[in-house]
Amino acid sequence: MDEGGPVCITFENEKGDSSDQLYCELVHKARYGESFHMKDQRCSAGDYVLGRTSKSPADYYLRSGRYRDQETAGKAVESLPSIRKNYRSIRIEPLSSSESIPDVLVLYLRPEKAMRIIQAYAYHFGRAPDISSIGAASICGDCTTRPLTEGLGLSFGCKGSRKHSHYRDTEIPLGISGKIIEKIEEGLEKSPETFD
DSSP, rough: OSOOOOOOEEEEOOEEEEEESSSHHHHHHHHTTTTTTEOOOHHHHHHHHHOOOOOOOOOHHHHTTTTHHHHHHHHHHHHHHOOOOOSSSSEEEEEEGGGGGGSEEEEOHHHHHHHHHHHHHHHHHHSOOOOOOOOOIIIIIIIIIHHHHEEEEEEOOHHHHHHHHHHOOEEEEEEEEGGGGGHHHHHHHOOOOOOO
16 A cells, blocks of 8 residues: 555454444544544435345435436445454454454555556465456445455445545555455465566
């Protein structure tokens, strides 16, 4: 990462705090050293994707003008990943502060560095990761929820995360499941560099 550091996301059964910020804002602040222990936040789409509510954000998406009609907004919501596990809170902290392997590690990378992570994944698994993005629920869905089942999650951002987190246009957020962090590290070490 050119700025800040990796962010650890850990799902816990301890009591957390309510936040008046969006999940993506908290993750962005954690890359610069802050830590959070949240039970909820203020984004309805984020609450849905993070499994905090079963209420669809389709109406919100339609009102925001992101989709042409109710049916399309509903289809968009169906394409979003959603956590299906029970937990009470989410710990969001810099890797430098973490004392254990997180459920997900979130990085903000230049495209060439994101490519190297994908190559490291392919080094071990011999296939492309199942990466998809709809331009919505970026940090919460693509980079946090999706890696829990797919191993990796890559995003080009969403309206909310880019507006509220202010990460650079040259950065691509990427999430890695804690279960494969060591494999990614090994793949980065053993696969050839992009430029020799």
